Amino acid sequence: MNASIKPIRHPRFDCVIFDCDGVLVDSEPIVNRVLNQMLNELGIEISLEDSTRWFLGRAVREELDNIALRRGAPLPENWLSQWLARRNAVLEAEVQAVPHVREAVTAIAAAGLPICVASGADRVKVKLQLSRTGLVALFQQDEREHIFSSTEVERSKPAPDVYLLAARTMNVEPSRCAVIEDSPAGITAGVAAGMTVFGYAARNDAASLLAAGARSTFTDMRELPGLIG
Incomplete structure (x- = not known):
């Protein structure tokens, strides 16, 4: 001790x-970095600070409708599974x-x-x-x-x-x-x-x-x- x-x-x-x-x-810095990258890849122009504030303490799977709304189009069918895979890989290496x-x-x-x-x-x-x-x-x-x-x-x-x-x-x-x-x-x-x-x-x-x-x-x-x- x-x-x-x-x-x-x-x-x-x-x-x-x-x-x-x-x-x-x-x-959180790791996860927020990966999530911000993936949001921008969807065409959602958002700063790391703003996406961090948006998702702080919230589950991404419960924000999918809001992500699609902000994108102005449905999410790719496999987007959530891609998010989970990329998130887990970076956490495994860095957390x-x-x-x-x-x-x-x-x-x-x-x-x-x-x-x-x-x-x-x-x-x-x-x-x-x-x-x-x-x-x-x-x-x-x-x-x-x-x-x-x-x-x-x-x-x-x-x-x-x-x-x-x-x-x-x-x-x-x-x-x-x-x-x-x-x-x-x-x-x-x-x-x-x-x-x-x-x-x-x-x-x-x-x-x-x-x-x-x-x-x-x-x-x-x-x-x-x-x-x-």
């Missing part, structure tokens, strides 16, 4: 739920864990707090990234994998479905769950689920996370155990 992280002596919650992209893995997140998660688990992942992304992406960074083992307990994704629910974030699924499966009341999120859409989902949300603002604007309902924000994962304790 990192010496700069103090042990949690009095946890305030019964479960800590982590978003994946931008919280556990530093994937890294968020700095100090391994130590923070380890400290929280060492306090006896159940932990899990609840992502708005598809399960293939979540597993690829957690495996690539070696974080997946942190969320495997008692021969069970405590990982939840948009693949298992009807609606992705900002709907609360994946967080409610996580709470049910972990057998914890939503009001006793802490959520770690980095996007307004994800924070909206956690708040709608009745959970306490902490906003990780290393890359995204802290004011927007607070406006979405975050209890507080932080910029260094070494701060997280102190917020939970």
